[in-house]
Amino acid sequence: xxxxxxTRILGIPNRYFVLLGFILLFISWMLVPPIRPVIQLPAETYxxxxxxxxxxIGPFYWTNTLTAMVLADLLLVLLALTVRRVVRSGxxxxxxxxxxxxxxxxVLHNLTETNAGKWTKxxxxxxxxxxxxxxxxxxxxxxPGVDSIGFIRPVESGxxxxxxxxxxxxxxxxxxxxDASAAPAEAGQYQLVPYVRVLSTDLxxxxxxxLIAVVMTQVMGVxxxxxxxxxxxxxxxxxxxxxxxxxxxxxxxxxxxxxDFSKILSFAFRLFGNIFAGSVLLFVMGSLLPIIQSGFxxxxxxxxxxxxVIFGMLTMVxxxxxxxxxADHAEH
Numbered sequence: 001x002x003x004x005x006x007t008r009i010l011g012i013p014n015r016y017f018v019l020l021g022f023i024l025l026f027i028s029w030m031l032v033p034p035i036r037p038v039i040q041l042p043a044e045t046y047x048x049x050x051x052x053x054x055x056x057i058g059p060f061y062w063t064n065t066l067t068a069m070v071l072a073d074l075l076l077v078l079l080a081l082t083v084r085r086v087v088r089s090g091x092x093x094x095x096x097x098x099x100x101x102x103x104x105x106x107v108l109h110n111l112t113e114t115n116a117g118k119w120t121k122x123x124x125x126x127x128x129x130x131x132x133x134x135x136x137x138x139x140x141x142x143x144p145g146v147d148s149i150g151f152i153r154p155v156e157s158g159x160x161x162x163x164x165x166x167x168x169x170x171x172x173x174x175x176x177x178x179d180a181s182a183a184p185a186e187a188g189q190y191q192l193v194p195y196v197r198v199l200s201t202d203l204x205x206x207x208x209x210x211l212i213a214v215v216m217t218q219v220m221g222v223x224x225x226x227x228x229x230x231x232x233x234x235x236x237x238x239x240x241x242x243x244x245x246x247x248x249x250x251x252x253x254x255x256x257x258x259x260d261f262s263k264i265l266s267f268a269f270r271l272f273g274n275i276f277a278g279s280v281l282l283f284v285m286g287s288l289l290p291i292i293q294s295g296f297x298x299x300x301x302x303x304x305x306x307x308x309v310i311f312g313m314l315t316m317v318x319x320x321x322x323x324x325x326x327a328d329h330a331e332h
Contacts, residue, residue: 025291039280043202044150044193064150064194065202072136072199079132104131111313116320119224123319126216130209131312134271137199138304141279142297148286150194200275200307203268210267213315214260221322229322233257263318267311274307 043063050059079101086098093099105128112124140146199205221229235253278300286293 022291039283041203041276043197043204046193063202064197065199065205068137068140068146068196068199069205071196072133072140075136076132108312112316112320115317116323119220119320119323122220122223123316126213126319127312127316130213130315131308134200134209134311135305135308137205138275138308139301140196141198141275141282141304142301146196147194147198147279147283150192153193198275198279200271201279203272206268206272207264209271209311210264213267213311213318214263217315217318217322218260220319224323233260267314271307271311274303278303 043065045061045063047061050061053059079097083098083101108128108131109120109124112127113120116123218229221232231253233253233256235249278296281296282293282300285296
């Protein structure tokens, strides 16, 4: 089959199908224009009442980001089982998705071995797990329906604090509840609650992941250096023998302690800020003209990959540094 036949479907050049898709997209936008998005930081809840209430923590709501977390975990488990099946089959040349995953893990392992040395076996699982998890949740915003398909909730008496928008007459006939008892408090006031929202746009996830990375960094340092690891933060060895330099060493240790706490904010807000900004960009462009949004999908593909690798690599580098004592630095 020559190249001319490969670029045709049913004898029609592929470019005409692309043109037809743009025309249909434009017609659908004219018939049912997109709703202007309401952008909010907290994840949306499926109901106004909590599922249950815990004594210390308080009310627990199921949010659309929790749904995204469950879906991401299932995808990672299925991916791991698929790769495991291919490896156990004895295939020397993995193909398709398993080949991509193996290549990525090999690159991550080589980076860990270069930086961590003998601690590669302990640090690599954290590096690989964090990178794959963040990569999956970041790329979920590229899936059609995520952040865009949900249910319309009228503003009732218990939801005055929720952000709302007013839909036009044409859309009100489509989205207006049929049940008269569910009529909104004010005509035309509704809230769109997506079924699934990108997990990285929830600060609860990014802060929790940052806490895990920073806490396990300290654990790795204690495993490698024992109790002497804490002299990195509270160095009083020379405070009496060399008072001037001892005070400087003690002040440097306190700065190291502050630096470790600041890593939590750096980890959390770097990931959250980049992915949330990308989601807002897709919202705005999609509400203006859906055709324009397609041009930014590849940009978000790259941003999601870069942020996942950066988060995992910084975790790996900090863990590697924690396994090296001050004396080792002096020898180098």
